[in-house]
Amino acid sequence: MKVKVGINGYGTIGKRVGYAVSKQADMELVGVAKTKPDFEAYRAKELGIPVYAASPDFVPRFEKVGFEIVGTLEDLLEKVDVIVDATPGGMGEKNKALYEKAGVKAIFQGGEKASVAEVSFVAQANYEKALGKDYVRVVSCNTTGLTRTLNAIKDYIDYVYAVMIRRAADPNDIKRGPVNAIKPSVEVPSHHGPDVQTVIPINIETMAFIVPTTLMHVHSVMVELKKPLTREDVIKIFENTTRVLLFEKERGFDSTAQLIEFARDLHREWNNLYEIGVWKESISVKGNRLFYIQAVHQESDVVPENIDAIRAMFELADKWESIKKTNKSLGILK
Amino acid sequence: MKVKVGINGYGTIGKRVGYAVSKQADMELVGVAKTKPDFEAYRAKELGIPVYAASPDFVPRFEKVGFEIVGTLEDLLEKVDVIVDATPGGMGEKNKALYEKAGVKAIFQGGEKASVAEVSFVAQANYEKALGKDYVRVVSCNTTGLTRTLNAIKDYIDYVYAVMIRRAADPNDIKRGPVNAIKPSVEVPSHHGPDVQTVIPINIETMAFIVPTTLMHVHSVMVELKKPLTREDVIKIFENTTRVLLFEKERGFDSTAQLIEFARDLHREWNNLYEIGVWKESISVKGNRLFYIQAVHQESDVVPENIDAIRAMFELADKWESIKKTNKSLGILK
Amino acid sequence: MKVKVGINGYGTIGKRVGYAVSKQADMELVGVAKTKPDFEAYRAKELGIPVYAASPDFVPRFEKVGFEIVGTLEDLLEKVDVIVDATPGGMGEKNKALYEKAGVKAIFQGGEKASVAEVSFVAQANYEKALGKDYVRVVSCNTTGLTRTLNAIKDYIDYVYAVMIRRAADPNDIKRGPVNAIKPSVEVPSHHGPDVQTVIPINIETMAFIVPTTLMHVHSVMVELKKPLTREDVIKIFENTTRVLLFEKERGFDSTAQLIEFARDLHREWNNLYEIGVWKESISVKGNRLFYIQAVHQESDVVPENIDAIRAMFELADKWESIKKTNKSLGILK
Amino acid sequence: MKVKVGINGYGTIGKRVGYAVSKQADMELVGVAKTKPDFEAYRAKELGIPVYAASPDFVPRFEKVGFEIVGTLEDLLEKVDVIVDATPGGMGEKNKALYEKAGVKAIFQGGEKASVAEVSFVAQANYEKALGKDYVRVVSCNTTGLTRTLNAIKDYIDYVYAVMIRRAADPNDIKRGPVNAIKPSVEVPSHHGPDVQTVIPINIETMAFIVPTTLMHVHSVMVELKKPLTREDVIKIFENTTRVLLFEKERGFDSTAQLIEFARDLHREWNNLYEIGVWKESISVKGNRLFYIQAVHQESDVVPENIDAIRAMFELADKWESIKKTNKSLGILK
Structure with missing residues (x-):
């Protein structure tokens, strides 16, 4: 059984984490939430990734250009085990209530304060601390x-x-x-x-x-x-x-x-x-x-950390097993 | 039978043309000539591409750091049907005598004067003019x-x-x-x-x-x-x-x-x-x-032109057959 | 008698026009209005230029750091014959009502629509059209x-x-x-x-x-x-x-x-x-x-135009007399 | 009696030191040596500064465009008490023989090795060490x-x-x-x-x-x-x-x-x-x-140091007297 992953915010970090999730045998990318139908949204659709509006407010933007969405973030949250919040710094904290309400685990990025999560995470330093946790922050x-x-x-x-x-x-x-x-x-x-x-x-x-x-x-x-x-x-x-x-x-x-x-x-x-x-x-x-x-490389060094965080939160693997799997899947040299 | 291709100058253009050659069913990348053992040379070696010194003068640079080369440009020229000259602008003209002496066809890049070759080439505009030619210049x-x-x-x-x-x-x-x-x-x-x-x-x-x-x-x-x-x-x-x-x-x-x-x-x-x-x-x-x-995109738009030029020079395909093969092999969308 | 000039917006253009006004024998710089007490405001004060808050809303910013202002824009408007609006593009149009109410002439910059003024102005091209006018736009x-x-x-x-x-x-x-x-x-x-x-x-x-x-x-x-x-x-x-x-x-x-x-x-x-x-x-x-x-030079080419516009609006000089005076005062070579 | 100063190299540093020398009551700018008749050379001429060719080799460049020079560096060295070498890094050392031969004191810039001079100099730190010296290096x-x-x-x-x-x-x-x-x-x-x-x-x-x-x-x-x-x-x-x-x-x-x-x-x-x-x-x-x-500010912070170095080398003033004079002449605030 694969962990069902959603991504909220499909920009620099979100799209890379989405790609990395798609390369893991123990995870499944269920969908991504976006605020607007830009070329990154079209690319997601080309790749067969279900696209959701990040909030009901943004639905008209998609409708205006005839970009079909599957639903909104709340719909996506119903289908996933964990959401990776890759929204701009400070928004994750505001989104957290939604995730709690939906009862899904969540990963936040380093633009959030440490207090948003139970643990601030770098796999090779403190993987164990994230085992079984519901809220993890991948640091900047x-x-x-x-x-x-x-x-x-x-x-x-x-x-x-x-x-x-x-x-x-x-x-x-x-x-x-x-x-x-x-x-x-x-x-x-x-x-x-x-x-x-x-x-x-x-x-x-x-x-x-x-x-x-x-x-x-x-x-x-x-x-x-x-x-x-x-x-x-x-x-x-x-x-x-x-x-x-x-x-x-x-x-x-x-x-x-x-x-x-x-x-x-x-x-x-x-x-x-x-x-x-x-x-x-x-x-x-x-x-x-x-x-x-x-x-x-600010666009990508945290990507493997997001993958390892998911494994730790769902206790899918121990530290080195996770790191090795992630590394191999992404071509990380060592 | 595949056309045997060598590349003189393995920088921005050279390495891309090398990659593109390796994706063609009707061509074989025989080797590349470089002036120094930099990381691009090490990458070539990792990829299994034979590396030659661009001239005997440069051999000591490779020896100094223990980088094994197969030979020099003149050795490479003996093994190829065509050399793609991707050296800095103006050097191609000087190199031409070597190519003539070795009796190999040559493609020059847009940094050379038009007079270096028999035809200045853009596949979709004048592919036919390069059919059977010995010297073709892919324009800038x-x-x-x-x-x-x-x-x-x-x-x-x-x-x-x-x-x-x-x-x-x-x-x-x-x-x-x-x-x-x-x-x-x-x-x-x-x-x-x-x-x-x-x-x-x-x-x-x-x-x-x-x-x-x-x-x-x-x-x-x-x-x-x-x-x-x-x-x-x-x-x-x-x-x-x-x-x-x-x-x-x-x-x-x-x-x-x-x-x-x-x-x-x-x-x-x-x-x-x-x-x-x-x-x-x-x-x-x-x-x-x-x-x-x-x-x-100055680093890559001429790459497919180099491939098509090779096909024309050896009359491997007609214009649209060549363009289609090149496009497909490189993921060019249309 | 000198034309009394005020400046609303003392940034890139405003401070240069202020300097230029101070170099004219037939003009007097009465004061400048700013939104915040930054180093440009302190420099104005050092130069003995009266500083006003651009609106009552901004007064607390000045008070907070103990920067004494003379009053607000409305006070400044009472003392001048003409106001040079050098606020960010689009704000001039909004400010125009204030100028009309105060009964002062106004010069707008090129970030405003042409309709904000009676004439769009470049001294050497159409000085005469601004003669006696109340509202002139110096183009971008x-x-x-x-x-x-x-x-x-x-x-x-x-x-x-x-x-x-x-x-x-x-x-x-x-x-x-x-x-x-x-x-x-x-x-x-x-x-x-x-x-x-x-x-x-x-x-x-x-x-x-x-x-x-x-x-x-x-x-x-x-x-x-x-x-x-x-x-x-x-x-x-x-x-x-x-x-x-x-x-x-x-x-x-x-x-x-x-x-x-x-x-x-x-x-x-x-x-x-x-x-x-x-x-x-x-x-x-x-x-x-x-x-x-x-x-x-986007920071300065319109500065002499602002000066000439003032002369035209108050009919202080004919075209070439004004241009010569402005040029001489600013060291314009010809 | 004023110290007669020449400048070899009239670029970023040289032209600023030339200006600064011209502001000192106890110094006289005798001339500057340049390698080519560019706009900085024309500006020097406009300012009434005698322009020399930096070497006989460069004379034809000036002649070609009809730019009249007074002579060459060697002629300039005959007329000065001290030469400020503001040539590109490493050239000062080569020029030193000329200065020695002409019997003039010399100031070098920070692009030279410390060994080129008797003292490496920052006025407020070690002015006294340069008193009476023949060769001083103003550090970078x-x-x-x-x-x-x-x-x-x-x-x-x-x-x-x-x-x-x-x-x-x-x-x-x-x-x-x-x-x-x-x-x-x-x-x-x-x-x-x-x-x-x-x-x-x-x-x-x-x-x-x-x-x-x-x-x-x-x-x-x-x-x-x-x-x-x-x-x-x-x-x-x-x-x-x-x-x-x-x-x-x-x-x-x-x-x-x-x-x-x-x-x-x-x-x-x-x-x-x-x-x-x-x-x-x-x-x-x-x-x-x-x-x-x-x-x-890499273009100017060493300029006052060059002036103070001249005063120290000719014992025109003690440390604080020199610093004060230099500061006042250049508008240095304190």
């Missing part, structure tokens, strides 16, 4: 990225200071700027540090900046170590960490552009780079301080 | 884009004036700017008009501008008609033209970003959009003037 | 740019087709995108052509595109001539046209960046380039078609 | 920026970790990218830390990234304190530090764009922001760690 792309590498070395961490250089807008979003400026978050430290702490209990502070690019976020990470680690140790650890890949500048990985090109060369769907990319040459230990630079 | 991405739509209405054209808004750099190229300026080509009219005339004999003038984006070129086309055409006629013609797609702003195709997103949603390899995208709402006729706006 | 930066050069050759024009490549956001605006895409206006022809016709009666059609840059708009202009003109004629005409400057690529004017650098080298306030910049090498005549490329 | 824009704020708190510093988010190209440079990517320097820590140590002996490590913007560099600074400092202490110290300004997000300083707008509102020549801008709200102390964010 940046928090997921920090957690993946820091969790791997967490026994060595005294303190982490990470500077996050964020993309201004996703490739498909042409409304947001800036076009030609650097925008700091003057909230110092930024909220990303505490967000990591909702998953793993480490001492971390962060600062954040927005810059005019669409491809990836980049993190400059500095770790003060409480016990010795060499550069070679860290390389070995990251080589053995799932959903983390090392990239060598020597092979032409000069910027985020080449990391995305790597995903394109693999023919990954939507050039998804589910893995966190760490520049191998950047890994450096000076005294008790470890430095490294990593890049996060 | 922009010229291909203009030719595809203009050829479809060529009997109606008195004069064409096209303004080309060009991307500054490919997504994988981080060296070129501008970062924040518009750069006109003050050569007026630009060289693109005469280049179209190497394929179809129409009266055309063009102007060109470079802007800070990486995704696609955009063309603003104005046609003075010599006999009447309505908006509906043009829509019908373009709907029936191969390698041209209509996109509706009403469905959310607001910019080049959404056209690329469409290709990503299709899970096209490298988000290739082999087809020229015309905004349906932009097609407009006022008096004897037709206007439309189209976008060109 | 793009329309002003097209009108300046086309008016100079209007007797030769049979038809104009202009493609406008527009900056995405002003340098000071970090909210708008796109970051990495080209966005066409699929309204074809665009509204800019008819807007030029509100000033000069020529046959013109336009198309418009938005690209990720902040510096200037660029226009690719094609004119079908009804009587002969040579390249040299056009150069001579533009050399003798006020508020139009020729720039030579040969001297390093490769893009909009160098035109702005020219204004910076002149130590123009805010690097204002009040003049329309035409690339000299781009001026070209082929048969009966004239081509040229021009750039428009 | 980034090093100057870090030194200004860190020098002010140097007694409290145990360790500094700074992440530098660098602009890709200057506003006037359209050749360099990236257009849409983040490029890390994988040399970790980067060379900027040791460069600060050529001026002040503090324990500092840095990392550097290049992003697609032209306006300013931004630094995310974290300081581990060896004795307590409060947020208020730091604000007071920076308020009393010359060439450092605090900017409040509350007043609309949301990004580098608004800092540049501030300089434009001041009608600073070329929108120079000679001062390092620190976001007031970003100053934060958590335990023994101080955080702050600053922005550096």
Whole structure:
């Protein structure tokens, strides 16, 4: 028997999670809810995915252009075991009452506050905490990225200071700027540090900046170590960490552009780079301080987490069994 | 018996043509020549494609990092029937002597002068002219884009004036700017008009501008008609033209970003959009003037042309048989 | 006696018009109305300019941070002869009732519909039409740019087709995108052509595109001539046209960046380039078609027009006397 | 008697230093050397500045367009007491032999190695060390920026970790990218830390990234304190530090764009922001760690340093007398 999955919000994250669900033997994609009949809605229909209006208010938009919908979100909720809420940040909290009323489990994304769910989730760090839960929050792309590498070395961490250089807008979003400026978050430290702490209990502070690019976020990470680690140790650890890949500048990985090109060369769907990319040459230990630079593909790194969260919530598999299944189904290299 | 194909220059165009060759039943990819062992070279090796050094001068680069090569370009030339030259603009002309010496046919790209080859080629416009030829030039991405739509209405054209808004750099190229300026080509009219005339004999003038984006070129086309055409006629013609797609702003195709997103949603390899995208709402006729706006994916629109050129040069198929085979193999929609 | 001028909206255009007013011997800047106490408000205060709240609703914002205001817009209107409305597009129309009630003349900007005023204005084209008028609309930066050069050759024009490549956001605006895409206006022809016709009666059609840059708009202009003109004629005409400057690529004017650098080298306030910049090498005549490329500094080209409009409305000077005074006061080169 | 100053390289830095020299009562700008007759050369001539060819090799370029030059660099060196070398990075070292041969003192910029000069210089940190010296290196824009704020708190510093988010190209440079990517320097820590140590002996490590913007560099600074400092202490110290300004997000300083707008509102020549801008709200102390964010106007922050270096080399004034004179002449606020 397969877990019946619905998706509310079929944009950047929603459509990728939908695709990933369709690749799992133990899940079934029952339908997706959208606010408007744009090309992503037409694509869903082409793929045979039932499309629902995200609320009765939006039904006229679909009717106007003759786009047939199956029903509304409430209809979809009747047919599913779990809903993946991939609506814009802050809306998930408002939607939660609907999910509770329908008696379905729900996964929220990182744009929601931690309090929306019972657990904030990164599979390789705390899969077990989500076992059997009804409400799970997959943390943001940046928090997921920090957690993946820091969790791997967490026994060595005294303190982490990470500077996050964020993309201004996703490739498909042409409304947001800036076009030609650097925008700091003057909230110092930024909220990303505490967000990591909702998953793993480490001492971390962060600062954040927005810059005019669409491809990836980049993190400059500095770790003060409480016990010795060499550069070679860290390389070995990251080589053995799932959903983390090392990239060598020597092979032409000069910027985020080449990391995305790597995903394109693999023919990954939507050039998804589910893995966190760490520049191998950047890994450096000076005294008790470890430095490294990593890049996060904001459109896709949380996708496997959503799949693993579903398995945990329905106790379909244990941690490593789930991670392996998800990885294999999505072509994640390790 | 399959045509044996080699590729000299395995970058943006070369790797795509290599992929396309590997999808053809009547062709075989024998090897590719590269100047350096970057991640694209490693990817070729992973895919089982024999890698050659583009010249003996480059062999040490490969040896230095322990990247095993099969030989050099001259070795590759001995094994192939045709070489696709996908080297940077202007180098093809210099390479031609090598190809002549080896007695292999050669395809050049649009960065070369028309005089490098016997025919300048866009399959749907002049496939027949390349039949049996030894040297064919596939014209540039922009010229291909203009030719595809203009050829479809060529009997109606008195004069064409096209303004080309060009991307500054490919997504994988981080060296070129501008970062924040518009750069006109003050050569007026630009060289693109005469280049179209190497394929179809129409009266055309063009102007060109470079802007800070990486995704696609955009063309603003104005046609003075010599006999009447309505908006509906043009829509019908373009709907029936191969390698041209209509996109509706009403469905959310607001910019080049959404056209690329469409290709990503299709899970096209490298988000290739082999087809020229015309905004349906932009097609407009006022008096004897037709206007439309189209976008060109500079990384991929010439890829099917390279495949068709090979078929013509070896007389493997007639025009529409070749176009159909190529389209089907690459998932080109029509 | 000086004309008493107030300014409603002290942003990109408002602050420049305020500065320009302060440079005129026959005008007095009485005060400016703002919606919030940002750094531009503090700068006004430093310069000794009385600051008013744009409406009673905004007073608390100023009080909250202890920024002393003189009163509200209605108070300002009591003290002025004319108000320059430099509020965001569409708001001028709503504000007009206030101006009428106060019995003050008003100048609107190009973001308003032509119907908001008695005349749409570009000084060198139709100064006389604004003489004695109560409501004048200074047309948009793009329309002003097209009108300046086309008016100079209007007797030769049979038809104009202009493609406008527009900056995405002003340098000071970090909210708008796109970051990495080209966005066409699929309204074809665009509204800019008819807007030029509100000033000069020529046959013109336009198309418009938005690209990720902040510096200037660029226009690719094609004119079908009804009587002969040579390249040299056009150069001579533009050399003798006020508020139009020729720039030579040969001297390093490769893009909009160098035109702005020219204004910076002149130590123009805010690097204002009040003049329309035409690339000299781009001026070209082929048969009966004239081509040229021009750039428009969207932040400043309409500023002298606002000053001339005031003079016309109060009949302070005739056309060329006003233009000369304005030019001299702002360092406009010719 | 005035010090006779020549400038070799009249680009971004050279033209600003030339302007600054012309504003000093104790200096005289004797001439500038250029490689080509571009618009910056014509502007120099308009301003009455004698223009020399940077080498005999470049004379034909000037002759070709009829641009009269006074002579070559060697002629200029005969007339000056000191040459400011503002040539591209690495060329200063090659030029040094010429300066030695001519027996003139020389100032180099931060693109040169420290070994080119007797002292690496930031006026407020080590003016005295340059007294009477023949060769002084004004450090780079980034090093100057870090030194200004860190020098002010140097007694409290145990360790500094700074992440530098660098602009890709200057506003006037359209050749360099990236257009849409983040490029890390994988040399970790980067060379900027040791460069600060050529001026002040503090324990500092840095990392550097290049992003697609032209306006300013931004630094995310974290300081581990060896004795307590409060947020208020730091604000007071920076308020009393010359060439450092605090900017409040509350007043609309949301990004580098608004800092540049501030300089434009001041009608600073070329929108120079000679001062390092620190976001007031970003100053934060958590335990023994101080955080702050600053922005550096790469085109101008080193300009006052060049002037002060000249005064020190000729012992024209003591440190604070020189800084005050320079500040006053350039409108530096404090």
